[in-house]
Amino acid sequence: MLQLKNLDYNEIVPGHRTSAGLLGILLPLAAIITAACIGRYPLPAPDIARYLLAPASTIATEPAARVFWFVRAPRVVIVAMTGAALALSGAAFQGLFRSPLVSPDILGASSGASLGAGIAIVLLDGEAAVIQLLAFIGGLAAVWLATTLARLARRDATVTLVLAGLVVNAVTAAFVSLLKYLADPYDQLPALEYWLMGSFHLADWKHVIEFLPALVLGAGTILALRWRVNILSFGTEEAKAMGVNVRLVRTLLIAGATVLVAASTSVAGVVSWIGLAAPHVVRMAVGPDHRIVLPLSLSVGAVLLLAADTVARSLASSEIPISVVTAFIGAPLLAYLMWRSSGDQWGHE
């Protein structure tokens, strides 16, 4: 953490910001390159540099270049985007709901997306694009339902939102179970189960292009409000007393985070743990200030999910579902950090 005794604060802020910002950009870049090298078809880093600059004719004739451009590259890019999106929404929700235990699905975004995907797979027998679209809509609809329920309760408390999210999560989970029961056990059921465990094996540039607007919109909204998350985390009443239009800021943050979760779930299925664990890693490194925590969560989320996906696709002869790996990496990592940290970034409950 910062040491700034006897120093003018103005002198210290810019330097600190620059080093954190530089690290936040370099770390995911290094992770993307490393992840692109590793795989069942290893690609040495100098070759990757050559493929990046190669003309289209070379790419068409060289198999390794095709592997890089059409398999490895879109995959590592979409993995980095998903990790960044989930971690940022997790960090925003943890600040907003003032709890370290909150993950991005607290208001039902990923269970709503699961229901959407389930409907597409079981009832419509839809192809990948239909699954993706319905998952995205399902995620948005679930959170809309949760916030509407909370508004109907007419109590301006965060706990009302949490309860509404609980209700929506329970109901959508029940519907997903029902769909599993109705599904054709040889074809649809495994498809749904695999979707629910998450995977990036279908990643291509089309996904990147479809994901990009959601990422820019959602992350842009949250990052623009990153300092207000500090103020909201003092509690609704205190934030109001400090002049924050709590309802507006909360709505914008929830909308931004929901777009991120719905979009990432729609391309990758359910990816657990990243949204919960990545913000903790960041806070343990740089303290609780959301002005730094939120942008760095983007980077750390990308790095963590890249690591998990690299393991998922290269450890065994067939691919391991991503949520299995994120849970195996994320949970012990969190336990280790809890054991190591002095607990300064959280107050005592």
Added chain:
Amino acid sequence: MNNAISIHDLTVQLGRHLALNEISLEIDKGELCVLLGANGSGKTTLLRCIDGLLRPKSGLIQVMGQNVMRLTRAETARLISYVPQGHQPVFSYTVFDTVLAGRSPHVPLSSGPGRADFQAVQTVLKELGLWSLVDRPYTQLSGGERQLTLLARGLAQEAPIMLLDEPTTYLDYRNQHLVLETVKDLVKNHGLTAVVCLHDPNLALEYGDHLIMLHDGVVHTDLRKGTPELLPKLETALCTAYQTNIRIVIADGLAFVTGH
């Protein structure tokens, strides 16, 4: 216009309970006004109404001549700062970041705090003697330091009125006086108007320019320093409010409140 806060026929209903019943009062600019009263007498409810955090059933609250119910949150926060009791926060921000939050009503929604805000925080921290704690996480502060940090956060709002909700509750003897002494200095040196809820009548008597006793949701007594018969009137009010035998004795020219 000399009133910082003026309240007319304010009635507040919380569920079925009438928390405040047609109360009227005036608080002058530049005075330290103490709200006294038993638990549940409506002190905190009154503070929340003044800050526009609670919608009254009827009545009018004017703050610096403006109807508080017509103001936006940011406009209200530029007129009134609210200092809560020292609490256990979820995130342990540094003293600097905690106080910086007070700059919120001066920063447009789409941007973050800038150089002018950092400068303002620095000035406030130096004035309250907190600069040596600037990078200390809030959870590592003592009770007195926490309360002063929240006071600094309120001060960073640069509002002419400051509301303090039982700022001395969890503090030891020395820190109770340190906090109230600081508030008194701010009132004197900055022309701040302070409204403080207190439980200790001795502290009220020592620091208050204006004492308001709430009892069962009405203003039981409204006394200013210098009112004739201040002490006997206060003694009667305290006996009613706390339903016990309270006396005010004078020793060495100072008044002390004592039970039985």
